Amino acid sequence: MNRESDNPRKGEKEMATFAYTYRTPSGSSAKGKVEAPNRQAASGKLKAQGLIITSLNEAKGGGFDFSAIRSKLGLGGKVSLKALVLFTRQFSTLVTAGIPIVRGLEVLVEQIEKKKFKEIVANVRTDISRGASITAALEKYPQAFDQLYISMVKAGEIGGVLDEVLQRLADQLEKLAELRRKIKGAMVYPAVVIVFSGGIVAFLLTFVIPVFATMFEGFGSELPAATRMLIFASDILKNQFLYVLVITIVSIVAFRLWVRTPAGELIFDTYLLKLPVFGPLFRKVAIAKFSRTLGALVRSGVPILEALEIVARGSGNKLVENAVMDARSAIRGGERISDPLGKSGIFPPMVIQMIAVGEESGTLDSMLNKVADFYDSEVDAAVAALASAIEPIIIVVLGIIVLFVMIALFMPMFDIAGAIE
16 A cells, blocks of 8 residues: 555644555556545645546545454455466566566556456555565565565676676565475375264264264163263264254364464464474474575575565474574574584484585575475475375274264164163
């Protein structure tokens, strides 16, 4: 959004937010927002920017701030990585071809399909056309451009190699997107099987078990413990479904809020890396992401202290973040990166040795890229191994559930048959 005014001073009229639509030089429409005391002032601001306004209305407010709630829960609001990769690749191509930045962004606005991202890029283009730097224009929209993106663009802008940095950034984002696809691919099969199995169990508890429960009531004898547990679960699911649903939703929301606290995040991330099946995979993903991101920042000319801070914040794991921040503090104290990383216990000796060699030879970015390539292949192998290992585990668990239901249903019948004999 184009926010051009500070909060009103005492005695001045409060600012309002106006949504506007304007026509680009190519003839298409784009949207944005501006703050002004009234509609006339907003119109004057936009005309001063040379925009051809087609509509201007005050943005409606009030009610709950659902965007803030979604942000607290970590839901929605961000531009997809796929859209960002495509934008960066196309932007890089246009800049390399010598097309002016503002003109290039106009072309990209026409091609972006997502409405929210389209508005963001249109506003970025407007800010740059008014004299703002590319970095300053992008910094207004953290939901689309993270600190890694901003820092690399800033380094390219200062060094006059924006085209090269954008190409490198596009490559980096594509690697991260590929890594994310691998993780999702490893989770699809277990998730589908678990959801399908849960649906079957819920169907049995809701519709099948009550029929048996009615039949068992006429036996006049005490039912086995397994059967009573099954009937109890069926009664709760059938008669108290609304309460179960509310408790489930509240538990999920509470868990997500807890995980987003510093203590909760540290405990959860520590547990993730220690999981028997998924832990090694998560560790390899974290190392690959750390190595590739730090290598890209160093190669782009970002100062090492700033690069380490960016890598730490974007690591996605609190343990990795703490280890990288310790390394950053060590560098300030005159130490090397490899020493505190080795003490963290997260990074394998091979990674530490390659980083140490890179520091000594002045080829840290090259060594980090080699580490990232190696761990990308390790992630591929881990995903394949996970898929083959988790299938028998799921089959065994489902077999146990089915066996329990069968025993719980047929044990009373066996007791009755024994009594008759």
